[in-house]
Amino acid sequence: MNLKSLKIFFTVSLCTSALSLSSSTSGNGVVNTAIIKNTQAQLQEVPALKDLFKDKFTIGSSFSPAYFKDPILLEHIKKNFNGLTTENEFKWARINPKPGIYKFTNTDKVVQFAEDNNMEMVGHTLLWKHRNPAWRFKDNEGNTISKEALLQGIKKHIFKIVGRYKGRIKGWDVVNEVFNTDGSFRETELYTIMGEEYIEKAFQWVKEADPDTEIYYNDYGLYNEKKLDATVALIERLKEKGIDVDAVGFQGHLMLGWPKLQGLENAITKLAATGVEVMVTELDVTPLPSGFGKDVRERHISEIMNHPVDLNPYLSGLPEDKDIALAKRYEEIFKIILKHHDKVKRITLWGPNDGVNWMNDWPIKGRTDHATLFDRQNQAKRAFWKIVDLIKKANDSID
Numbered sequence: 001m002n003l004k005s006l007k008i009f010f011t012v013s014l015c016t017s018a019l020s021l022s023s024s025t026s027g028n029g030v031v032n033t034a035i036i037k038n039t040q041a042q043l044q045e046v047p048a049l050k051d052l053f054k055d056k057f058t059i060g061s062s063f064s065p066a067y068f069k070d071p072i073l074l075e076h077i078k079k080n081f082n083g084l085t086t087e088n089e090f091k092w093a094r095i096n097p098k099p100g101i102y103k104f105t106n107t108d109k110v111v112q113f114a115e116d117n118n119m120e121m122v123g124h125t126l127l128w129k130h131r132n133p134a135w136r137f138k139d140n141e142g143n144t145i146s147k148e149a150l151l152q153g154i155k156k157h158i159f160k161i162v163g164r165y166k167g168r169i170k171g172w173d174v175v176n177e178v179f180n181t182d183g184s185f186r187e188t189e190l191y192t193i194m195g196e197e198y199i200e201k202a203f204q205w206v207k208e209a210d211p212d213t214e215i216y217y218n219d220y221g222l223y224n225e226k227k228l229d230a231t232v233a234l235i236e237r238l239k240e241k242g243i244d245v246d247a248v249g250f251q252g253h254l255m256l257g258w259p260k261l262q263g264l265e266n267a268i269t270k271l272a273a274t275g276v277e278v279m280v281t282e283l284d285v286t287p288l289p290s291g292f293g294k295d296v297r298e299r300h301i302s303e304i305m306n307h308p309v310d311l312n313p314y315l316s317g318l319p320e321d322k323d324i325a326l327a328k329r330y331e332e333i334f335k336i337i338l339k340h341h342d343k344v345k346r347i348t349l350w351g352p353n354d355g356v357n358w359m360n361d362w363p364i365k366g367r368t369d370h371a372t373l374f375d376r377q378n379q380a381k382r383a384f385w386k387i388v389d390l391i392k393k394a395n396d397s398i399d
């Protein structure tokens with residue numbers, strides 16, 4: 001499609017969206033997604049995210065093997081995304097739960113799905129603070145293993161996993177989330193046993209196992225100055241040792257009014273100055289009230305029904321004012337990303353629709369969240385159309 005016909009397509013799509021938005025808003029201002037029927041025909045009317053961004057960056061989605069049971073969701077993912085990141089399947093405890101036991105059925109299926117649909121596959125993640133099998137750090141007597149033993153264990157793991165998918169994974173989140181907010185290293189088992197050394201070794205081994213794959217560092221809270229500086233310093237130290245990290249992932253688990261988006265722009269600029277590309281990974285924006293109080297975190301919503309704040313207020317849909325605020329927030333995020341698109345390699349939405357997005361269960365389980373660009377029927381939300389508008393303007397300005 002040339003630029004002109006693309007513009008006509010957008011105009012038609014925007015009118016269609018305006019109609020579907022008004023018809024889905026009830027008298028009390030609640031956006032009632034239930035009355036929108038999800039049909040193949042409707043999926044066709046709406047432009048695909050991957051087409052919108054094709055000259056700018058890859059647009060990915062998180063993925064779980066459970067989605068294979070939902071053919072409509074699969075069609076929605078195939079239509080919109082040209083990147084895929086497994087939410088949990090590559091994590092150590094999932095793929096290698098017991099010594100010598102590897103579970104590749106799911107990862108094989110997901111990698112094949114990405115290949116069949118021309119999607120760039122990100123392997124997420126090789127080394128993380130969570131989801132490590134307990135046996136990994138202990139010997140047969142239950143004692144903590146030595147640094148050397150753990151390094152050898154990691155090496156074996158990396159060669160096994162990365163080697164199996166050699167040539168098929170665009171890049172690996174080699175290490176995930178090593179810093180505290182103040183920029184110090186987290187006292188994880190990995191760090192306590194091995195110090196910083198495991199990080200450089202892991203990057204090296206991934207490159208040895210698959211020289212053509214890319215290597216990434218991924219973390220949340222990089223809008224935080226100290227954490228960002230620590231990440232920049234890590235990238236520089238690795239560079240001095242001859243290890244060129246290809247990209248850093250800025251995890252975007254955000255809220256409506258927090259954090260300030262200046263932090264996103266700082267992160268893109270500072271990280272790019274080190275020579276890496278930036279990826280906005282794990283992007284979702286929750287409009288729900290914060291669930292971070294000590295008394296509520298990681299509990300089921302049914303246990304905290306008498307909390308002074310209604311922590312699960314949007315069971316039947318977002319009120320119109322919140323839907324507008326969410327759309328505005330996404331618009332501001334994408335404005336910054338588009339402004340720096342020369343430095344940004346990929347955006348990954350953490351959830352192809354509201355129904356399967358992890359925020360429904362975090363930090364409180366069992367809530368009804370609305371944190372993505374698509375509702376529970378895979379219909380484009382107001383936030384999606386804001387982004388269509390933005391990209392249209394960006395494309396117009398290079399006419």
Ligand code: GLA
Nearest residue numbers: 087088124176220251282358
């Ligand atoms: C973190 C991790 C991801 C995933 C999300 C929640 O940000 O990096 O692997 O567990 O939380 O889905």
